[in-house]
Amino acid sequence: MNPKKLHCATVVFIIYFFSLNVHSQLEIGFYSILCSEVEFIVKDEVRKAFAMNPRIAAGLVRMHFHDCFIRGCDASVLIDSTPQNTAEKDSPANSPSLIGYEVIDNAKARLEAVCEGIVSCADIVAFAARDSFEMTGGLGYDVPAGRRDGRISLASETIKLPSPAFNVDQLTKIFAAKGLTQEEMVTLTGAHTIGHSHCSSFSNRLYNFSGTSRQDPSLDRSYAIRLKRQCPQGSTNQSLVVPMNPSSPGRADVGFYVDVLVNRGLFTSDQVLLKNPATKKQVRENARKPSLWMRKFSAAMVKMGQIGVITGDDGEIRRNCRVVNG
Known part of the structure; x- marks a missing residue:
């Protein structure tokens, strides 16, 4: 083959290979x-x-x-x-x-x-x-x-999707299936520091917890009273919501972990973090070290954002996010 043609073919192949490599990852x-x-x-x-x-x-x-x-x-x-x-x-x-x-x-x-x-x-x-x-x-x-x-x-x-009724083993397993560690699960659960929940997601803890207890015994009594006022038994009003983090519902901080430590976790899946020695230790550490939790949360979000991504020539770029391209 002509040396010039060989050189050009090599350059084209290198560019093509580099392009594939670049677009195969985020x-x-x-x-x-x-x-x-x-x-x-x-x-x-x-x-x-x-x-x-x-x-x-x-x-x-x-x-x-x-x-x-x-x-x-x-x-x-x-x-x-x-x-x-x-x-x-x-x-x-x-x-x-x-x-x-x-x-x-x-x-x-x-x-x-x-x-x-x-x-x-x-x-x-x-x-x-x-x-x-x-x-x-x-x-x-x-x-x-x-x-x-x-x-x-x-x-x-x-x-x-993880259920608000999950225990630690169930949470750990479902996060592990996505390549996330138990510590990253606890870290990402800290997103409950902001936002609200519909009453239906936790009302069983107030009125129908188990055969031996109508109310979840792990729930702080004063907090339970407040929740019952906000979420009356039998209400079907879908507009009823309560803060997921009662101490500071509008700020991304470690208030969620502080609340869990005093039995004010809104979901069963929040409060059960105290029932496992490893996750309890992580809750305590996050509550004590806000800047550490912030850094861990950012890293965990980046890692979560790479789960099963489609790159390169796979999938599509939708023109309208609600509709698959024709």
Whole structure:
């Protein structure tokens, strides 16, 4: 072969191989050339929504978590149901409690106007979760990007999400299945420092806990009285919500762990962290060391954001986050 042609072929192969390698994994600054405004635009939309409704922050953090735990971080949680299929967002695990879809829609519309077909919905969700946590007082962190969007969303698969009634072994197992350690499980559970919960997610602890006790004996008595006032027995009012962290519900801090230590964890899955020696030790350490928890939380969010990601030429970049491309 002609030496010049051989050299050109080698260069082309090296560029192609490098391109495959780059796009087979997530990168910080992935959009720095193709769409440099992406993080500014997403943060601007989160900021506007947060100013109107501070509860949106917890919703967007939770959205990222619920997305990643089902089919990986592929924005499948955003897809609308059709007459032929009930999607994740309409499952009991997500509806009506999961909020913030319109924030993603608004960011996507702006990004399509300036960077058409470039930014995935999955990356928007990851950026929005980071921005939400930061706006509530949490530590900001760099988000590696390059996710692609999935095409499948099934409500039936949301049974794989952790339940608020889980014990430590169940929590540890379901997080381990996603490549997350028990310590990372305890760390990420600290996201309950912000946000609200519908009464139905914990009312069994107040009125129908077990055959021997109507009320969960591990629940602080004064806290239980307050919860009963907020969530009357038998109420079907879906608008009734209570703060997940009673001591400081609007701030990303270690108040959640402090509350758990005095038996004011809202969910069974929160309070059971004291029943295992290892997780109890982590709860105590996080409560004592706010800056350490912040750093661990940021690292755990980055790791969680890489669960089952679609990259390269797989999946798609949805034009509308609610609908799979035609």
